[in-house]
Amino acid sequence: METSAYLNAVVEQTNTLAGWVHGRDATAPVPTCPKWTLADLVDHVGATQRMVAMLVGERMTEPDSAYARYVPAPGDPAQWRDWLTGTAAEAEQAFASVTDDTPVWDPSGAAAGVPFWSRRLFGEACVHRADAAAALGLPYELAPELAVAAIEDWLDTLTSRGYWENRPDFADAMRGSGQTLHFHATDASGEWLARREPDRVVLERTHTKADITVRGPAADLLLVLSRRRPLSATPTLELHGDRTLIDRWIEHMDWVTGD
Known part of the structure; x- marks a missing residue:
């Protein structure tokens, strides 16, 4: 996907989310993010979009200034819809003002800049x-x-050099000697092979035999890999191989889950 397509999807996804949360109970728990309430979730989504809009729109080459200008979500849930649609619009406008090669800081360790952030906001x-x-x-x-x-x-984010270096707990859990996990979407074109090496996880886009294969509808695969739905509660996914490898992988996918 191109940057503009990612941002169009960010706006669409955020607008749907904004309609859902508008006027709802701010204290409602978020089961998939055990330490968060609905207010925490709204704050995280909107504040992240606004921070990235500043990073990109102001061409920042270090993040401290953007972090220091954090603006919390409104306390009144009746204001959430307008706030979220506004942060998504700010992000879309910021990306429209740059090109993919505009220098912008990002945490990947690969100087991925604008393309990294457009995809990251979409995934978020x-x-x-x-x-x-x-x-x-x-x-x-x-x-x-x-x-x-x-x-x-x-x-791609979780196997990046930056993530490996900044999350030593993940790095220690994922070190290996060549163990392989294959993720295969069956309703759209998408296959990934993750190979656990001593110093990194190597990610390839390929169809090949692996120690464990997980295949099924892409949306269900996304929910399981991101720990938004237990594997045991997702019968649409087929497993072939060493189940302990995928259990260990999911156990340590605790990035942005509020736990």
Whole structure:
């Protein structure tokens, strides 16, 4: 997906989320993010979008200034819809003012800049809309092609050099000697092979035999990999191989789950 397509999807996903949470109970728990209330979720989504809009729009090459200008979500849930649609619009406007090669800081360790952030905001919107659905008892649907793009964001971010260096707990858990996990979306084009090496997790886009294969609809695969739905509660996914490898992988996918 191109940057503009990611941002269009960010606006669409956020607008849906904004409609869901508008006027709802701020203290409602978010089951998929055990330490969060609905207010925490709204604050995280909108504040992240605003921070990224500042990073990109002001071409920041270090993040401290953006972090220091954090603005919390309104305390009144009746203001949430306008606030969230506004933060998404700010992000879309910021990205429209730059090109993919505009220098902007990002945490990947690969100087990915604008493309990193456009995809990251998209992945955030997709996964956190699932959190809102869980909190409000609403069904979650995501087009297979979008779900594949969100899986790509999730896996690429968690296997990046920056994530490995900044999350030593994850790095220690994922060190290996070549163990392989294959994730395969069956309703859209998307396959990934994760290979656990001593110094990193290598991510490839390929179809090949692996120690464990997990295959099924892309949206269900996204929810399981992001720990938004237990594997045991997702009968649409097929497993072939060493179950302990995927259990260990999911156990340590605790990034942005509020626990």
